[in-house]
Amino acid sequence: MTKPFWNVLKVSPIVVAATFCAANSTLAAEVNEQTTSVAQLSQESNSMGQVTSVSQFSDVQPTDWAFQALQSLVERYGCIAGYPSGVYRGNRALTRYEFAAGLNACLDRVNELIATATADLVTKQDLATLQRLQEEFSAELATLRGRVDSLEARTAELEANQFSTTTKLVGEAIFNVSDVFGDNRVGGADLQSNTTFSDRVRLNLLSSFNGKDQLQVRLQAGNIVSNSGVTGTNMTRLGYDVATTDNSVSIDKVNYAFNFSDAIRVKIDAAGGELWENVNTFNPDFASSGKGAISRYGRFSPIYRQGQGGAGITVVFSPKGPLSLTGAYLATTANNPTDGNGLTDGASTAFGQIAFQPNKAFNLGLSYAYTYQNNSSNVNLFNSTGGALANQPFGRLATTSNNYGVEANFQPNSKITIGGWAGYTVATAETGANRGKNADIFYWAANLAFRDFGKEGNTLGVIFGQPPKVTESEVDGGANGNTSYHLEGLYKIKVSDNLQVTPGLLVIFNPEHDNANDTIYVGTLRTTFTF
Structure with a gap:
């Protein structure tokens, strides 16, 4: 799996997902919004710190089994970063895209553990839970990754054509x-x-x-x-x-x-x-x-x-x-x-x-x-x-x-x-x-x-x-x-x-x-x- 874009910028995947969810216009308009988001995400990254529980996001509602499952994964693998204040952009529940972003972060974290020969830290039960979550949120994960790939390509183009780094x-x-x-x-x-x-x-x-x-x-x-x-x-x-x-x-x-x-x-x-x-x-x-x-x-x-x-x-x-x-x-x-x-x-x-x-x-x-x-x-x-x-x-x-x-x-x-x-x-x-x-x-x-x-x-x-x-x-x-x-x-x-x-x-x-x-x-x- 390619390295997630938010890991490159050292920002929360949930923030990336929230940015993508707001884009419902044509592809050209979507690219403009995504490009603008790069600067916003970079500014926000300075204030982010790791959390150990999904419940720390006070505006996330634990309404179904998926929330409980992801909460358990986050607490064991530390795979989501969020705002130290514990409040995520207003008082509202996580959307399916935002949830998929968190899930994707945990998938990346587990893959990282497997790639570094620490697979024994991942239990079979967690792997089964991840597979079920991945199946239920497959559509959201596919959309999220497609938009991340597009944003990465546009960002690379901007970096290649900028006037000067200094x-x-x-x-x-x-x-x-x-x-x-x-x-x-x-x-x-x-x-x-x-x-x-x-x-x-x-x-x-x-x-x-x-x-x-x-x-x-x-x-x-x-x-x-x-x-x-x-x-x-x-x-x-x-x-x-x-x-x-x-x-x-x-x-x-x-x-x-x-x-x-x-x-x-x-x-x-x-x-x-x-x-x-x-x-x-x-x-x-x-x-x-x-x-x-x-x-x-x-x-x-x-x-x-x-x-x-x-x-x-x-x-x-x-x-x-x-x-x-x-x-x-x-x-x-x-x-x-x-x-x-x-x-x-x-x-x-x-x-x-x-x-x-x-x-x-x-x-x-x-x-x-x-x-x-x-x-x-x-x-x-x-x-x-x-x-x-x-x-x-x-x-x-x-x-x-x-x-x-x-x-x-x-x-x-x-x-x-x-x-x-x-x-x-x-x-x-x-x-x-x-x-x-x-x-x-x-x-x-x-x-x-x-x-x-x-x-x-x-x-x-x-x-x-x-x-x-x-x-x-x-x-x-x-x-x-x-x-x-x-x-x-x-x-x-x-x-x-x-x-x-x-x-x-x-x-x-x-x-x-x-x-x-x-x-x-x-x-x-x-x-x-x-x-």
Whole structure:
């Protein structure tokens, strides 16, 4: 006799029988139900333990001789496994199929004893009882075994054709409709913009080799163009535009994360390293590019954009504790061996953060980053977030910066989240006529999220703040004279677990920190598919 399917999965044969009894549709539908049952049976197997008596199933009624006979066999040979609670899926009697499943288990057990030369443990009386039971339940046993064979065949087919035993494919696709409105672009020329329809697609290959590690390889394609081309400012950029806009596919991220111990989590970025994906940004409702804020600045503090796109290492101490410490090093041009590049000689960022998380309702972070950017990396302190002068306070000359940030997130209840950040940067020119001179940069933002607004799963969000601005500079004329303000409203509509639609409006007052520039509006409708 072939090895029973439930022995392979280490689950109760009675559970298998109950699953089969529920299938009374066509063969195709039956296969689908049986395939679904595999996962259910595997989950249930963890809670099953052996019983020594049929009477332990409190919902089984001992009404005839067959029950008494099987009870006796189970008690002597221990051939049925069931739920430790002694209750089998509700208060009802065993069906003939369920009884046949138990009988089949005892037949297998007796055959096993005979095959292992322990046949003397089986009495002639038990063999006679088994033969009588087998004759009376022959039809049910035949049906049961036929369905088990079919399920085994389908399961083998699924295992043979699955993508990988260690790798999961996780995807995200964004369809975006957007337009920009206003009288003039930065600089005074007429603002001329057309409504666009564009996309971004990401495919993540996530592999785990021991259950606690993860190798990520991400492929990306898209054609969402930056709004800065028509507005004259990066303050109008969407949070999900892409570097290449021809939908060409590229591998933009490769990293490996693992636990060095229970208290230390290590992540090594080989390409596409980004601090905001490695550390807590304290902005859970808006940090995601696909399901968070619609703008670039609204996602999280610009301090997390230091060292973007490079290689390096991030270490988090006590990642699940109330007080955690993070250290990271990222080099933007780590793969380039030419002079002024590489892992240690080129543009780089050293980052540290203390996160205080006493409970889920309140999180506080203190962050610091030291950044060096040289000529070959085209100096860009906040990676094109905020004003142009703040990103290049000394032009395209080598610049170092000390960046300080504080971030917080507070949930007074399950429906409301309040968050925000503030940052201060001291940038220093390292070359040229202004070498040694400093520029002070300041930024802040606050946000409010109403969860389950209108419908469970929906979120209404508002973000308001001041993008990075040069408040003081030792260079003549090197500070911004006015202040820009960022206002963003969005409504995340959960259509299903795999589909979200987000209409949003972004308003930039005094773009580029100049009140001579007209207010600019960006309207979007983002549709995000996850799979």
